[in-house]
Amino acid sequence: MEKSLRAESKRQKRALSTAVKVEGYRLRKQLIAEIRAGAPGGDSFAPLSMIQRKRALRTKPVAPLTKAIRYHIPSQDPIEMQIGWTGPKVSKSWKRIAKKQQEGYTVSVSAKQRRFLARYGGSMGRSKYKPFFFVQKSTRQFEVPARPIMEPFWAQNQARATKNITRNYQKKLRGERI
Structure with missing residues (x-):
């Protein structure tokens, strides 16, 4: 009996971990797409200076901050997820650059x-x-100018992320593929 309870507890933890990872990956892809579109969370970035607009016309448009966006799960009990320029794979310089961009x-x-x-x-x-x-x-x-990225993005997506994690967790417990 105790062995089967431990096995079920382990299965539930694994299902929750998978549900969070799936949602983290979805949020990461969505954040990258919104940054490339210039409006994370639906709020448009402050307009570029005329000098930068001219430079952008001459070169291929680049969204360098999207290269370092990750999702990271620092703890499993309680489960916690971070999205953005976070985690051990993102260098301190990327984190510093992202912070400067967001604060101005x-x-x-x-x-x-x-x-x-x-x-x-x-x-x-x-x-x-x-x-x-x-x-x-x-x-x-x-x-x-400050270009807030994470606050408007998370404000727009927090409720949906919670619902998606719950739905994916329930699917995983039923044995469905998510």
């Missing part, structure tokens, strides 16, 4: 950088973006 930051502008931007703007020919490359001498810093 200030970049100082040197005279050398102002000259580079002016040279680049001067070589553009006739372009509607050209005036934005000529930075005033009094400009000492650029403000990069």
Whole structure:
């Protein structure tokens, strides 16, 4: 009797762990797609500066923060899941970059950088973006706006994630494939 109770308890823990992993993977894929679309959690990112818009037109669009998104299950009892730039496989520098992007930051502008931007703007020919490359001498810093990612994403998906974990757990206990 005791042996069968332990076996059933183990089966339930494994089913719960699987249900959480399946939902973590689904949330990870959804977060990547929403970041690439520029609106995690339905909230659009702050618009890019004119300089960055011009750069984006010249190069292939990249969403580098999506490369380091993971889901991580740090504990099994009680079961806990983290999503985003978390876990042992994500480096400290990725975590730092993601935090800066979400909080916003200030970049100082040197005279050398102002000259580079002016040279680049001067070589553009006739372009509607050209005036934005000529930075005033009094400009000492650029403000990069905060781009919240995890808070709006989790606010939008928390209830659904809980329902999905419960549904997947029940399916797994019934022996169905999830």
